[in-house]
Amino acid sequence: MRDITYAQAINEAMSEEMRKDDSIIFLGEDIGVYGGAFGVSRGMIEEFGEERVRDTPISELAITGAAAGAAMNGLRPIVEIMFSDFMTLAMEQLVNQAAKNRFQFGGQGSVPMVLRAPGGSGTGAAEQHSQSLEAWVAHVPGLKVVIPSTPYDAKGLLKSAIRDNNPVVFLEQKLLYRVKGPVPEIEDDYSIPLGVADVKREGKDLTIITYGRMVPRCLTVAERFAEAKEADIEVIDIRTLVPLDKKALIDSAKKTGRVLVVHEACQTGGFGGEIVSTIVESDAFFYLDAPVKRLGGLDVPIPYNPQLEAQVVPTEEKITAALRELL
Amino acid sequence: MKLPKAVHKELYYKMLLTREFEQTAAKLFIQGKVHGTAHFCIGEEATGVGVCSALEKEDLITQTHRGHNQGIGKNMDINRMMAEFLGKETGYCKGKGGCMHIADFSVGSLGANGVVAGGMPIATGAALAQKYRKSEHITVCFFGDGAANEGAFHESLNLASVWKLPVLFVCTNNQYGMSTSIKKSMNIEDISIRATSYGIKGIALDGNDVVNIYQETKKAKEHVKEHGPMLMVLNTYRWMGHSKSDAQLYRTKEEVEQWKEQCPIKRHRAYLLENGIFTEKELDAVQQEAADAVRAAVEFAENSPEPKIENIFDDVYAD
Structure with missing residues (x-):
């Protein structure tokens, strides 16, 4: 075990899965050379290139829907929404499309995607950048909802979320990004199943x-x-x-x-x-x-x-x- | 470019099949055999049929709520379409989706959508996967004039353009978003000029000319594979109301009659006869074939079992 931050744990989970599975692509605003608004994806564009780590226009609806469409056509996209408050802009594609796709089409397809977004207050970001909206998404059948509290859980749960064949909303905590905690060495490929307290x-x-x-x-x-x-x-x-x-x-x-x-x-x-x-x-x-x-x-x-x-x-x-x- | 006789027959048959399917569906409504709603594309058959017939099986489409012509164009099975319409277990969605959500992944349809512009980001993503996998195939995204005023239209065309994705955006402009004329909902007459804002090619076509739509789609596919997205607007008209509850107070009977004279099926038939491609007798036989297929589909659907509540949790989540 070594101590790494919650942000680093998330970065490692994505990077390790992307090394193993070329169907994983990563979409989001300023996730490339900027490294993401909270620095979570630092170094990823250098390792995986612009085809797999894609800086997007500021278009939360299209990014989320494009991830769903790519997932329906064989990829396993990860989307970063810069603040979970901006899920409001993506809600139509997340709730009406990604969540319902499999059921409404009689089980013909699946939507293996992860939507990552940081939530929570405490950073002085005020009303539109500090909400905790997990109950909204937990209310929608077809979505899974994860909120990790430690670097160990963040890495293990995100690996399971990426491997899951359903749309998973993975809500990170802004105030935990810099918190360090023990996480197994990189070669120890652990994961934590979804649905276990x-x-x-x-x-x-x-x-x-x-x-x-x-x-x-x-x-x-x-x-x-x-x-x-x-x-x-x-x-x-x-x-x-x-x-x-x-x-x-x-x-x-x-x-x-x-x-x-x-x-x-x-x-x-x-x-x-x-x-x-x-x-x-x-x-x-x-x-x-x-x-x-x-x-x-x-x-x-x-x-x-x-x-x-x-x-x-x-x-x-x-x-x-x-x-x-x-x- | 002259089309092979077999293609002409295919186009004519699919348009007739669509019309027969919908007219029959409308009768089932009157007989009280249908529980939900339906959106008919009578008068617009040439759009979905012309475009989809020009595609290959591996090309993908996203459909609209008014998309029976798109599904039939893409060779969906009308037995399973009719069964879904009647909410049966054998339907495409096991009776859980209804005709607003008909899909057949096996023929390249990623599904119809109940949300205006809802399929646009999805089509963009499907094309992203095609480009990422270096596929030779494209995605066709159907939407209506109403969708052209949604944010999803703007975000999707822009995203597809900056990433040069192989997606053909096809706008079926039937002049009305439910009851609201495009004259009240946009300040332009030609929707295709919106392509300019995204730095992509836009064209507007007579949406009731199936032969031209077929030919232009072939060209558009090559353009999209080479240069990225394109916007193709098909100007047409919806003969029926928006859905089954529409009293149609927002337009005149004269206007509807004028458009009926432009019937895409009648026009194609006249073209086939004038050019000596088929005889009256041959075309009548095609019409009979379509009517028989729809009759068989109704029989299949009516004899199919109802879905069971025991299976209601199936497919909420994938394993």
Whole structure:
């Protein structure tokens, strides 16, 4: 194992798969010599050339649809959308075309493509560059949805996403790009299957279910509770929203009897509601010692001012308060 | 360029087959045998038939919601088309897509689309794969005059142009986007001039002249293989309403009648007789053949099983 950044892990996953499979091409805005807006694709155009690493016009709809069309005709494209907010511009092709293609044509074809896009707040990018829109895409049958929280998961999950025969929306976290973590050596070709949650910290008193950049934040709070001998908290990272590892959530809820769901996205209509329902509709309901609680972002656009921006998503203080309510 | 007799027969047969298919489908509606909707291309048969007959099997097409002529042009099986129209298990989409989503990957149709301009980025991507694999084949992207005002039109033509992709954009201009005349939706009369903005070739043709469309498509294919995308506008007219619920208050009966005089099938028949290519009797036999094929298709569809709810999750995801 060596320590590399989340961004480097994503770069390695793409590069290693592209070396093995020449049907993989990579499309996006400024992904060539610029290296991508967040530097994720640095060095790739030099290695793979302009035919496979394609700088595109600023045309999110056409890029996404072209990836779908190329996928229907034998390629396995990866698309980078510069900010996940700009998925709004690509939604028609993603939702009406890529997601439905196989079903509506009676299983004649498939659309093996990955749409990568960074989401989340915390960079001062304000309302149109900071959203967490995963619930939108998780709502569409035909799409798979992945949000990794560590470099190890990012690399392993992206490899599976690229090898998957369906359109996969791979939502990265802007604030995690520079975070380092242990990842196996390059020659160790590991991957992580989609649909398997990961217990990031074992505990017995309460379960936090979360994903994305809230994972490290929840772990920090959980450690603090352990140090203070206040509670032993389990932290589960769902890693993929679709498919969702329901069993892992239900089993943990049965074990601890108390559940807090945390995500950065606005609470109303957020994916947390789906997680809560999964638990309370199952037999885990009979094991609960307290109502299942959600902690999402405030139902407001992400503001610019750094103090305001920090306060509209779950903070360590808010997570701590929510845990104490449940314990 | 004189076309071989067999090509003339093919063009005439496919146009008749399209018309017979749609007139029969319209009757099935009246009999209450069809659940959804349909968009008929009666009067526009020459467009899809003329273009697709000039292609090879390995050339790809993306179709529109008004594309029975395109599918039949590309040699789709009308039994499975009719079965899909009736929502049957034996239909092209196992009854899950209906006639707005008919596709046959085995003959090079990447599918019809229910979204105006929805197939344009997809066609662009299919052509990207062709270019990447150094294929000798092209993609033909069908769309209508309405689609020419969508953002997807602009993004797709621009992207195809900068990457010099082998895609022929074919605009079936039938004068109306649902009820709205192109006179109200664009400030130009010739849609093909939009090609200039993308630095590509654009031509406008009589969309009811099947022989000329066939010949021009052959030339366009060579142009596209060598120079990248091209825009071909086929000016034609939709005889029927937009869909089954259209009272057609936005146009006059006189206008419709004028266009009916330009019927592409009647014109082709006159051409074949005038030039002594076929006799009346021979052409009547072709017409009978088309009617028989459609009758058999209805029989096939009506005798086919309904899809089962047990299979509803099939094909949401690929393995």
